[in-house]
Structures are given as structure tokens and as C-alpha cells.
Amino acid sequence: MDGIRQNKGPKFAYFLKVDDRSGEISTVALLDYEKRNQFHIIAIPIKGGGENREILVEVEDENDNSPVFPDDRIKLEISEFARVGSEYALPTAVDHDGPKFTVQKYRIAQGNVNNVFKITTRKLNDILTANLVVNGQLDREYRDKYELIIEAIDGGKPAKIGSLRVAIEILDANDNAPLFSQPRYTADVRANLSIGTTILTIKATDSDLGDNGKVRFRFQRISTPSTALFSLSSSGILSTAAHLEPGSVHDLVVTAYDAGQPSLEATAFVTVTVQGSSLSSSALDIIWLTETSTAHLLENVTLGGIAARIFMNDEHSNSELSLSGCPSLCLQQSDSRSVYLLLICGQFDRETHSEYHLKFMVKQHGEQIFEHPVLLTIGDVNDHAPSWGESRVHITLNRNVASPGKSLVATDLDAGMNGRIRYSILGTDAIGVDPDTGRIYPIRDLDCSYGNELRFKIRAEDGGKPGLSSDLEVIADLVDANTKPPVFEKGLYEVEVKEDTEKGTCLIKVRFIFV
Structure with a gap:
């Protein structure tokens, strides 16, 4: 063969050249696997008489790209009531290298105090995705913020790494009762105090936030005759409400309660000793x-x-x-x-x-x-059942098992255990409820098999003996908020169909899943 003529593809001459006589193929510019990973050449004899040859030039990939996240920094808000195993989707890192050098794993590089988080991964359409998973009990009062550095690592040797900063704020739940500055208060006062005189100020703190941490005071509901002689403001100021008998001693029980739902309480004792001695017996x-x-x-x-x-x-x-x-x-x-x-x-x-x-x-x-x-x-006697205010409620519920859920709260006019409400779910095993707070949440991901709507009942039962209860019918619209879109199990489906296939014949069944 005296020489060859090459059938060049688009922009072929920008990258390769072929010597017409020797048939030697050489580069004329830098090759980039990510832009073009192969070239097709057809060699044709110049003088005829020979066969055409098809030549495939494949470009080998090098690890010249690092994984890159869509954003350098994201923020997550997670309730301290989040269950162990709750998942939160992380942005997917992209590496433009080929399959050999693309992202192979994710890890938490910094900030994971006490290992309360971990990373889980799964492959979808040959892309490795990652979720942040709650791995331990969260406590906002112990730690209210986490600054994690998530790394995506590719398959190179040495590997290239992309980083993502994740700022996590732990949201408050009413899990702390008020704490008095001291368990018992004492005061010695004169017998001739004017009505309205301040005796002492009772103090308590609550480490929760917002309404969960707002502390108010009152006398214990089951009071003694001494209670009528004193006044206690909601801010904890104890003062006289009547003239005090000389030589008398008064024991009071004070309750501190927060504004959470349900409210948490604590008690302390106050002893007031009136100076002097009783001059005459009571009438x-x-x-x-x-x-x-x-x-x-x-x-x-x-x-x-x-x-x-x-x-x-x-x-x-x-x-x-x-x-x-x-x-x-x-x-x-x-x-x-x-x-x-x-x-x-x-x-x-x-x-x-x-x-x-x-x-x-x-x-x-x-x-x-x-x-x-x-x-x-x-x-109190248990003469009131828990009340919902309405017999039916229409809500929106996220399909994702990691969603924070929604709280449905009943009220009970009774006191003590007669007014202490616990919640349960009727009519479905896909929804759970916190028995103390009434927060409902999906136990598992609610995929399309559940339809667009889920009906069930939530029961509120008080702690009386016997207990009283009432049910609320719940209609939940299922939505996909804050989740990834569904993806097909395969990126490509191939089907062979006979030319005489009858109309209406099922050809293929495809499935998709929620990430």
C-alpha cells in the first residue's frame, strides 16, 4: 500500500494527524478524556486494491479532576427529638473524570462530636449519593450546633478530595423541667408586716428555649390554710396577703412550670416563720x-x-x-x-x-x-375527656421518614394525672406518634403505594382511673417536600418487540424509587 487516505470525523484534525504514507497516527494537541474519549478512523488505500480499515483510538482517563459539591456550605436544622436512624439528604458531589476516577466514597472529616452522625451511601444510575444519618441521641442543652466537614473522595491514587461544610442547628424540644435555685426557701418575718409586703423572691431556670424555657410560678394546687395568708406572683415574688399571727410557722409548696406543650413542672418548699409568740388562742x-x-x-x-x-x-x-x-x-x-x-x-x-x-x-x-x-x-375528679376542638382535621405530611412530622394536641380541663394526655394511632401502621407530645411522623417512607392521601385516627387518653379518651380523624395529604425526586431503577431499558405483536400487549414494567 503506497499510502492511505483517512476519513476524518468532526474536528479530527484538531487533535490527531495520520501520515499518508506510513500510516502513523500522532497527536497535534492535548487530549482531554472528559471532552472526547475516542476517535474513529477509516483508512482507505490511495491506489485501491486493498481493504478499508476501521481504526478506533481510545483516550485513557487520568485523575485530573477533583470532586466538587454544588455548594461549599449548607445549613441543616434537626430537632433534638430526631430518632436515631433519621436521614437527611446531602448534596451530591460531581467528578468529571471517568468511572474509574469518579467519587468512590464520602466521609465526615471533622466536627462529629461523640459520633452523633454518620454517612450512608447508595448508587443511583452509577452516581454515588450520600445521606447524613443521626447516629446518637441529640441534646440541644448539651450542644446546640455542629460544624461538620464532609469529604467526597475519588478513585485516584493519590485520591483527590472535595469538601462540603455542613452547619447543623439542633432545634429545641421541651425536655427540661424548671430547676429551682434551691430546694427549700426560708424566711423570718415580723408579725406586724403590712399586707402586700414582699417576703422573698423565688427563682428557677429552664435550659430550654422560647416558650419551653419561660418559667412561671404558682402555689401547689392542693394547698394548706397557710396559702390564703400569702400571695405569689407569676414571676416568683412572695408577699403577705393577710396579717400574720405572732409565733406561727407556715409551710408552702411552690410550683414552677414552663410554657411548653405539654408543660413541665418542679416544686420547692417555702417556710415562713413569724417572730414573736401567740398572745391568745384563736376564737x-x-x-x-x-x-x-x-x-x-x-x-x-x-x-x-x-x-x-x-x-x-x-x-x-x-x-x-x-x-x-x-x-x-x-x-x-x-x-x-x-x-x-x-x-x-x-x-x-x-x-x-x-x-x-x-x-x-x-x-x-x-x-x-x-x-x-x-x-x-x-x-379534681376525672369528669372531662380530652378534647380536640373538632372531629376531623386535614393536614399535609411529608412522605420522607426523616421529616419532622406535625404535632396534634388535645386539651383536658382536669388536673394532675386526670389531665395528663397520652396519644396513640389507630387505623394504620405507617404512622407513629410521640405518646407525650402528640407529634406524628411516618414510620417508613410513604411511597406511591400509599396513594396521595392517608386516613387514620389519633386517640388522646387521659391518665384517670378509669381513663377517658376521644379520637380525632386525620386526613393527611402526602407530599414529597424536601426530598429528592424519584429515580428509575435503570438508566436504560431495552425491549424487543415482534412486528405482529397484538395491540394492548404489555411490553415492559418500569419501577422507580424515592431517595
Whole structure:
């Protein structure tokens, strides 16, 4: 063969040349695998008589590109209630080299304190993707921010690396009860203090944020007669509400509570000692005929029952005793002029009035000579079921198992365990609920087999004995917010079809999955 004529493709001469006589192929410019990885050449004899030859020139790849993330830095917000195993999609790093030198793995290079996160990967259409996975219990009060450096590593030797900074903010949940500055407070005061005088300030802190960390104060709901003698502001200022008897000692129980849903509480004791000694005995001696032997009645107390027996001392035995402050209690004098019975003459409803400020007044000849204040507290019975406010609710729920979910909260007018609500799910095993907060979330990824809508019920049940409950019908629209779009299992499907195939014949079934 005296020489050859090459059939050159587009822009062929920019990269390669062929010697017409020797057939030697050589480069005339730098080759770049990422721009073009092969050249097709057809060699044709110049003088004829020979066969045409097809030549394929393949360009070998070199690791000359580093993995690159779409952004240098991203921010994630993760609740401290996030379950171990919750996944959060990370941006996919791109490496323009060939399959041999593309991204082979991801790792957390820095910032993973106590290994609370880890990386999981999967290949989709020959592209390696990564998710950030919660690997341990998060606690915002221990650490509220994480600064991770995620690295994508390619297959070169030595490998090239691309970096991504991930700023993670841990969102607060109401998981801390208020903490008093001290478990017991004491105060010594004079007997002649004016009403409204400040005695001391009670302090408590809550390490949660926002409403979860706002602390307020009140007296414990089941109070003693001493409670009527004092006033406690929501900010913790304790002051006098009546004249204090010399030589008396008053024990109070103070509750600190936050504004979370549900609210968390803590208690502390306060002892107030009044200086001096008692100069005279009280004009009245009240014996409470209740279960606690104190001024405390249950709201379902029997009508006509005797709440207390009241004795007047000999000095005031000829005086008249009257009562104000509660229309459901009546005084009845016994056969003895110095003994009175306190009768239940009306209904009580703790949800309307949880306490009454009673005043027993002793009068002689129409003039009041003595006044005795008593705080009557009304105890709760489980007479209210949890209330949803409506029988049905329409919500939007993310299909992704790592989504934060949505809180549905019922209310109960009862107190204590009678008003403590726990939640459960009815009608589906795909949705879970936090039994304490009412936060609902998908237990698994809700793929298209669940349709676009999911119906179920959430039950709220109180802690009474027996417990009362109510159900809320939930219609959840399933959406794909904050998730990657679905991808097909394969990038290419091939089907062979006979020319006489009948109309309506199923040719192929394709599947897609959610990342």
C-alpha cells in the first residue's frame, strides 16, 4: 500500500494527524478524556486494491479532576427529638473524570462530636449519593450546633478530595423541667408586716428555649390554710396577703412550670416563720372532716354532707358566726351554741373554681370582732375527656421518614394525672406518634403505594382511673417536600418487540424509587 487516505470525523484534525504514507497516527494537541474519549478512523488505500480499515483510538482517563459539591456550605436544622436512624439528604458531589476516577466514597472529616452522625451511601444510575444519618441521641442543652466537614473522595491514587461544610442547628424540644435555685426557701418575718409586703423572691431556670424555657410560678394546687395568708406572683415574688399571727410557722409548696406543650413542672418548699409568740388562742377551732383532714374537697362531694365541725371558744360562745366566700357551703348551728356544722349545700366544679377564699366572721351585738380566713381548695375528679376542638382535621405530611412530622394536641380541663394526655394511632401502621407530645411522623417512607392521601385516627387518653379518651380523624395529604425526586431503577431499558405483536400487549414494567 503506497499510502492511505483517512476519513476524518468532526474536528479530527484538531487533535490527531495520520501520515499518508506510513500510516502513523500522532497527536497535534492535548487530549482531554472528559471532552472526547475516542476517535474513529477509516483508512482507505490511495491506489485501491486493498481493504478499508476501521481504526478506533481510545483516550485513557487520568485523575485530573477533583470532586466538587454544588455548594461549599449548607445549613441543616434537626430537632433534638430526631430518632436515631433519621436521614437527611446531602448534596451530591460531581467528578468529571471517568468511572474509574469518579467519587468512590464520602466521609465526615471533622466536627462529629461523640459520633452523633454518620454517612450512608447508595448508587443511583452509577452516581454515588450520600445521606447524613443521626447516629446518637441529640441534646440541644448539651450542644446546640455542629460544624461538620464532609469529604467526597475519588478513585485516584493519590485520591483527590472535595469538601462540603455542613452547619447543623439542633432545634429545641421541651425536655427540661424548671430547676429551682434551691430546694427549700426560708424566711423570718415580723408579725406586724403590712399586707402586700414582699417576703422573698423565688427563682428557677429552664435550659430550654422560647416558650419551653419561660418559667412561671404558682402555689401547689392542693394547698394548706397557710396559702390564703400569702400571695405569689407569676414571676416568683412572695408577699403577705393577710396579717400574720405572732409565733406561727407556715409551710408552702411552690410550683414552677414552663410554657411548653405539654408543660413541665418542679416544686420547692417555702417556710415562713413569724417572730414573736401567740398572745391568745384563736376564737375558732375548725376540724375538717375530709379525707386529708384539711380544707380540701373533691368536686364530686356529696350534697348535704358535713365538711367541717367548728368550735368557738368560751370567750365567744355567745357570739354569732357567719361565713362568706363560697355559695356552696352553709353554716348550721348545732344544739350547742358554741358548735357549728359546715354543710355542703351546693355543687362544686373545679374547672370553674379551683379554690375559694373563705372568711369566718365572729360578731357580737352586730359588730364584727374577729375574722378568720381559710383557703378552700377543690380537688379534681376525672369528669372531662380530652378534647380536640373538632372531629376531623386535614393536614399535609411529608412522605420522607426523616421529616419532622406535625404535632396534634388535645386539651383536658382536669388536673394532675386526670389531665395528663397520652396519644396513640389507630387505623394504620405507617404512622407513629410521640405518646407525650402528640407529634406524628411516618414510620417508613410513604411511597406511591400509599396513594396521595392517608386516613387514620389519633386517640388522646387521659391518665384517670378509669381513663377517658376521644379520637380525632386525620386526613393527611402526602407530599414529597424536601426530598429528592424519584429515580428509575435503570438508566436504560431495552425491549424487543415482534412486528405482529397484538395491540394492548404489555411490553415492559418500569419501577422507580424515592431517595
